[in-house]
Amino acid sequence: MLKPDHSLAWNNMVILLDNTGNQDQAELIGREALKLLPNDHTIMFSLANVLGKLQKYKESESFFLHALEINPNAASCHGNLAVLYHRWGKLELAKKHYELSLKLDPEAPGTRDNYNMLRRKLDQLKHSTP
Incomplete structure (x- = not known):
């Protein structure tokens, strides 16, 4: 006020x-x-x-x-948008924004772990699809 x-x-x-x-x-x-x-x-x-x-x-x-x-160039914004897309099931967009975040700030807290979790999920989906 x-x-x-x-x-x-x-x-x-x-x-x-x-x-x-x-x-x-x-x-x-x-x-x-x-x-x-x-x-x-x-x-x-x-x-x-x-x-x-x-x-x-x-x-x-x-x-x-x-x-x-x-x-x-806000790495945290890209990282948090990636988390949103990840939760939302928009996995390719999540991947894109995790990668942008890590490019801007390779040490962004939690981003690398979240990105690796997403990559494992994408690998599982790729291998489980006929």
Whole structure:
């Protein structure tokens, strides 16, 4: 309220609510923040993560992609979009974004493990199909 254009405060609120299991409230705050800061890719990223947890995959994807339009070299955004696609069953898109994330940041936390898990799943699917 004191400084409505303070992006970091909004983003931290979304993350705090998300981390404490209050995804519905995190979604509301994220949407409110984007009314005031419509091109803030960090808030889009955090809101996309919340929406993914709420299984609002299409909307989550939209926010991730918009954030990547603004900041295309954000390894964490590619990595989290890959996780969304992985959960959503869009495995080839997941593979693409895991690879982009790892290209941008080979040390991205958790990304290599998730990518390897996806590759094993893709191998199993390839070998189980006649």
